[in-house]
Amino acid sequence: MRRMASESRRSQMLRGVLDLCLLAVVVDEPAYGYEMTRRLRERGLSTVGEGSIYPLLGRLEREGLVATHRAASDGGPPRKYYSASSSGRRALTEGVRAWRHVRGEVDSVLATIEAEVGE
């Protein structure tokens, strides 16, 4: 029960910043869907919680924050590659600024609370 509650909190917190994470992994080099999942995992975000990256990618595409193109993958079928567009880069910079601001505020409120961070 408590595990479910903490899962849900994690999902909710991620929901506000997952689009930034996706933009962050394609800002330097384009990637196709699963490749983005892999990059997130390599950087320490193993699961994205409830829902998946696909609907979010769909929204980013619709809003013009990512550009897409189709290209052959290494030894696989042609894939749809995503990369951050110029407005996507701007959104990323603004989003990261907002995230750090909020994170700082929340941290300063919660700083006095002792808690162990475990995996």
Added chain:
Amino acid sequence: MSAFVEECRKEWRRLGVPDLLAEEMATDLEADLAEAEADGVSATEMLGESDPRRFAATWASERGLVSEPAPQKKRRRRFWPWILAAFLFIVIVLSWLALQTFGSSGARSAPPAQVTPVAVTHAPSHRVVVPDLVGERRPAALASARAAGLAAEVRIGTAGTVVRQQPAPGTSLRRGSTIRLFVARR
């Protein structure tokens, strides 16, 4: 083609996603899931979702490929006409009631002395105006009273002409009311 992707295709077809785009999404998803599986990641883990129809619908909707709005919006849209209809109905009923109250109270508050024959034609049919019967012979006076929708009670003589009447001519009375006629003895 995995069962999950096949279910997604069906859902996209049902939602009217253009074939070309649905095909593209299905192909990409299929390739991604195969690659994830090779890494030891299950489809449910990778997608955070075990219901293909819900997954497919959310994806298509977020991409803006579905003309149908999200379920919540749809429900709200369905509610509006009913709220509007109920509101209009209440307004109509209230204004009808207001008219009724205003109309009948106006008629009731009008003093009897001011009721003129002109006003009579506009008065509600359940009220009648007492005719002037003075000077008329008894049978004619009784007939006139009946024609006006009134009953008459004759005082004193049984024949002759009406010398006085109660209430006065021009008074508004409820239909079927009784007026008194004073008839002179012959």
